[in-house]
Amino acid sequence: MNKAALTAEIIRKKSFLCVGLDVDLAKVPSKFQNSPTALVDFSKAIIDATVPYAVAYKPNIAFFETYGVEGMAALKEVIDYLNTKHPEVFTIADAKRGDIGNTSTRYAKAYFETLGFDSITVAPYMGKDSVEPFLAFKDKYTILLALTSNPGSADFQRITANGTPLFEHVLATSKTWEGSENLMYVVGATQADALKKIRTIIPDAFLLVPGVGAQGGSLEEVAHNGLTDEVGLLVNSSRGIIYASQGEDFAEAAAASAKRLQLEMAQLLEQKELL
Amino acid sequence: MNKAALTAEIIRKKSFLCVGLDVDLAKVPSKFQNSPTALVDFSKAIIDATVPYAVAYKPNIAFFETYGVEGMAALKEVIDYLNTKHPEVFTIADAKRGDIGNTSTRYAKAYFETLGFDSITVAPYMGKDSVEPFLAFKDKYTILLALTSNPGSADFQRITANGTPLFEHVLATSKTWEGSENLMYVVGATQADALKKIRTIIPDAFLLVPGVGAQGGSLEEVAHNGLTDEVGLLVNSSRGIIYASQGEDFAEAAAASAKRLQLEMAQLLEQKELL
Numbered sequence: 001m002n003k004a005a006l007t008a009e010i011i012r013k014k015s016f017l018c019v020g021l022d023v024d025l026a027k028v029p030s031k032f033q034n035s036p037t038a039l040v041d042f043s044k045a046i047i048d049a050t051v052p053y054a055v056a057y058k059p060n061i062a063f064f065e066t067y068g069v070e071g072m073a074a075l076k077e078v079i080d081y082l083n084t085k086h087p088e089v090f091t092i093a094d095a096k097r098g099d100i101g102n103t104s105t106r107y108a109k110a111y112f113e114t115l116g117f118d119s120i121t122v123a124p125y126m127g128k129d130s131v132e133p134f135l136a137f138k139d140k141y142t143i144l145l146a147l148t149s150n151p152g153s154a155d156f157q158r159i160t161a162n163g164t165p166l167f168e169h170v171l172a173t174s175k176t177w178e179g180s181e182n183l184m185y186v187v188g189a190t191q192a193d194a195l196k197k198i199r200t201i202i203p204d205a206f207l208l209v210p211g212v213g214a215q216g217g218s219l220e221e222v223a224h225n226g227l228t229d230e231v232g233l234l235v236n237s238s239r240g241i242i243y244a245s246q247g248e249d250f251a252e253a254a255a256a257s258a259k260r261l262q263l264e265m266a267q268l269l270e271q272k273e274l275l
Numbered sequence: 276m277n278k279a280a281l282t283a284e285i286i287r288k289k290s291f292l293c294v295g296l297d298v299d300l301a302k303v304p305s306k307f308q309n310s311p312t313a314l315v316d317f318s319k320a321i322i323d324a325t326v327p328y329a330v331a332y333k334p335n336i337a338f339f340e341t342y343g344v345e346g347m348a349a350l351k352e353v354i355d356y357l358n359t360k361h362p363e364v365f366t367i368a369d370a371k372r373g374d375i376g377n378t379s380t381r382y383a384k385a386y387f388e389t390l391g392f393d394s395i396t397v398a399p400y401m402g403k404d405s406v407e408p409f410l411a412f413k414d415k416y417t418i419l420l421a422l423t424s425n426p427g428s429a430d431f432q433r434i435t436a437n438g439t440p441l442f443e444h445v446l447a448t449s450k451t452w453e454g455s456e457n458l459m460y461v462v463g464a465t466q467a468d469a470l471k472k473i474r475t476i477i478p479d480a481f482l483l484v485p486g487v488g489a490q491g492g493s494l495e496e497v498a499h500n501g502l503t504d505e506v507g508l509l510v511n512s513s514r515g516i517i518y519a520s521q522g523e524d525f526a527e528a529a530a531a532s533a534k535r536l537q538l539e540m541a542q543l544l545e546q547k548e549l550l
Contacts, residue, residue: 022377022378060374060378060381062372062374062378062379062381062382062385063378063381065381065382065385066381066382066384066385066389067385067389068347068351068385068389068390069344069347069348069351071385072343072344072347073344076343076344094374096372096373096374096398096401097337097371098371098398099335099337099369099371100423100424100425101425102297103297103335103337103338104337106335106337106338106340106341107337107340107341109341110337110340110341110342110343110346114341114342114343115343123371123373123398123400123401124400124430124431125398125399125400125420125423125431125432126371126398126420126423126425126427126428126432127425127426127427127428127429127430127431127432128426128427128430129425129426129427130425130427131427145400145401148375148400148401149375150375150376150401150402150404150405151402151403151404152401152402152403152404152405152406153401153402154402155399155402155403155448156399156400156402156441156444156445156448157400157401157402159436159441159444160436160437161434161435161436161441162435166431166434166436166441169431169434170431173430173431
């Protein structure tokens with residue numbers, strides 16, 4: 001699905017919510033815990049419960065990869081389910097990949113073609129020729145790490161070169177790359193103070209914003225500083241939704257938690273006169 | 276296998292050669308090309324042919340991941356083969372992973388436990404809490420990207436902050452992290468000019484050096500500037516070995532190419548009085 005279709009879905013659902021599928025088998029309801037198909041069954045149940053309120057789903061690849069071949073088979077089932085049962089949602093492989101050119105091409109094929117995701121998160125450390133192979137795919141999106149939500153984001157991303165922090169160099173430089181119209185960026189919700197400045201560098205690009213909820217970011221502040229005339233925001237919540245309850249009512253609790261965020265988002269979209 | 280055992284193997288084989296398994300099914304000999312087990316069969320043949328001359332093997336995960344579930348099953352077969360048939364070699368998952376703490380823990384489990392690699396390459400952009408979960412594994416090694424061999428390394432890695440390029444900040448800062456004794460670093464052979472300075476910051480750490488051969492780096496210059504009293508170097512060659520011939524003689528050609536590098540390495544080790 002392309003960016004225009006994503007924006008249309010956001011308006012239709014009055015939501016820019018992305019649900020992060022960081023499925024930890026130690027935290028799912030007990031009825032799933034001894035099942036070999038728990039990763040898939042729990043993910044499908046969460047998707048079906050929350051899809052009225054969410055426009056994007058973000059499987060965290062590490063949580064599948066940690067189970068080896070079976071984990072990757074589960075990931076394939078989850079993305080196939082999203083693409084066939086809910087083709088209107090935007091899918092994000094949260095993979096943080098990036099390598100020299102011919103290797104990045106392989107990762108791009110793995111996620112865009114073999115698995116069929118709409119987008120993938122990519123780390124910028126190796127520069128232009130590590131990212132451009134992802135950008136070469138039409139109607140597929142590369143979500144570049146800019147300023148992440150974790151404490152370690154201060155270690156290198158905020159290092160100042162010529163008066164400008166590294167993450168701003170990443171934003172500005174990446175705009176010059178071939179296929180940059182396919183770029184989106186990760187900016188943590190815990191970094192809302194930086195969002196205004198970020199919007200001066202990339203006024204239109206979509207931002208994927210993790211860190212609302214468990215990590216403590218404010219949705220209102222993110223929306224206030226990050227929304228564009230075409231929305232331009234996806235705000236992710238993982239643990240706050242998928243582990244809203246660990247009881248039998250996990251799906252209802254996940255839906256309620258997603259709905260709460262969606263209602264807040266509808267208000268924020270309305271305030272910006274985007275609905 | 277731990278660092279001391281790796282150094283002992285280097286002395287025994289008179290080689291610090293790592294063979295990169297970037298298996299491109301379009302480039303393997305035709306007898307493999309229509310086989311569903313080509314990834315595994317070709318990798319095993321290359322390993323068996325080159326193992327007298329190499330101390331480490333580095334499967335490039337993208338080249339397996341691109342084939343989805345089947346590719347990951349092939350990767351599992353290749354690492355199992357290395358661990359059972361050639362337990363004396365050091366194994367590197369060239370994966371360039373890295374994410375927030377609980378996610379990095381999952382990647383570490385995937386590669387150190389589920390698959391059973393000795394080490395993994397990790398990108399530093401997300402900082403301390405994205406790398407320390409890998410360092411928490413005893414006798415497992417985290418090979419942090421410092422200064423890579425590709426052109427894009429100039430985009431951010433060489434950006435200067437307070438008179439010091441970013442990659443030097445990465446080296447210096449990473450030394451302060453919990454478990455830093457388990458760190459190794461990627462430094463491209465095309466960056467041999469920077470190696471002397473790098474050795475003043477990390478005098479003892481093992482370096483994994485790609486970029487000799489196809490990418491144009493000089494083995495002699497790398498050894499001259501990079502060898503330590505305990506060797507401290509692994510030099511990788513991928514395409515120059517695994518595609519030395521695409522004919523029926525691919526295994527003999529790979530062995531000859533690996534042997535050529537090993538003989539040069541033996542001389543360089545001798546010159547440094549390390550044998």
